[in-house]
Amino acid sequence: MRREEIGRLKVKNRLLKEATHKIYEQRKHLDINEKVYCRHERVDGGEFVEIWFMTGGCNHDKDGGCTMCNYGKGHMVDENEILYLIEKELIKLTPPLKQLVISPTGSMFDDTEVSPDFRNKIFGLVEKYNCEKFITETRADTITKDKLRRMKDIIQDKVIAVELGLESSSEFVLKNCVNKNMMPEEFIRAVNVIKEEGILVTANVSLGVPFLDEKRQLEDAKKTVRWALDIGVNTVVVFPLHIKPGTLLSYLYKENLYDCVSLWSLVEILKDVDETERSKVQISWYKNYYNNEGKIIKSPTTCELCRPKVIDLLDRYKDECNTVVVKELGRLECGCKKDYFHRMQVLETKDTKNHLLNCYTIIAKDFNIDHEILNEAIKEL
DSSP: OOHHHHHTTOOOOHHHHHHHHHHHHHSOBOOTTOOEEEEEEEETTEEEEEEEEOOSOOHHHHTTOOTTOOSOBOOOOOHHHHHHHHHHHHHHSOSOEEEEEEEESSOTTOTTTSOHHHHHHHHHHHHHSOEEEEEEEEOGGGOOHHHHHHHHHHOOSSEEEEEEEEEOSOHHHIIIIIOOOOOHHHHHHHHHHHHHTTOEEEEEEEESOTTSOHHHHHHHHHHHHHHHHHTTOSEEEEEEOOBOSSSHHHHHHHTTSOOOOBHHHHHHHHHHSOGGGGGGEEEOOSSOOOSSGGGOSBOOBOOTTTHHHHHHHHHHHHHHOOHHHHHHHHHOOOHHHHHHHHHHHHOOOOOHHHHHHHHHHHHHHHTTOOHHHHHHHHHTO
16 A cells, blocks of 8 residues: 555544644643753663653644643754754763664654754764664654665664554554554554665554553553564564643543553563564553653552562563563462452453443533534544
């Protein structure tokens, strides 16, 4: 399928778009004084460093974006200042690094967010730095051969990977729950283009998609991990969703229409992965990395008794990606784990369409959305 044909498949959910756009308009801007942020951890047997830099923000977010996302309502900033600040962070690091991630507030390959000249200068900094692997993040619809080839021309002595937000492999979930404005076909196109250029590709999968009950959240994440591996991505990263302020997810939480998944669901996903593909399935954001308490309202967790041990083992899995750790997680005993399995066993799976109808009606009322738009969204369910 050609790119222009895929583009015609992008049908937005106007109700979710209006609600998320109104939330975006009320959201506070990021602190202009924190233009670059650096995070360190252990991943895949080595040191992992992520450098985030401020831009005007994700264009999909500005237009009425994903229901769970808030990576920041940014500012237009001076590109030369950002380059200086990124280089300053790189100078502080002790090479060599296992993995270096540099990504903007939204998408690295969106020319209206990160200009081609600015992007290429960032790649120039990466080329001079001693790291084994370089990763950047972008939306699937921003991928072109020319952009990838230019990146390869500049960064010549490192493994390169591009991280894409997939969230779910279900068209229904992408449109009616996530408001991703992307069909799976667009993701497949991007994966194929990236791999044809000899670049690695990572798929980000959401665990805890809104409007689904806990059983379907787990089922959807498992299916999406399997789907992503089947279409040939090199790595899948599972992200349990946190509730961030300034999102539709936070509104649903306040209305008792959403809650975070249990970290035992993340363990169930890891247990479901075949040992031969274990190294391809990674995890991230199973805990809150922010120092600023206002960044997160609530996070996926277990009970206070077992949480330190669960987090410790998940940290080990992130670093090692091996079956030994998964088996240790499986052997852990706790009352909250028994409660989780009992809840999942007795939970009556909701009729997702009826639940969406109810939620959409509440959203339309609270956000003063036209009945025509509500009826259009309901008709599409």
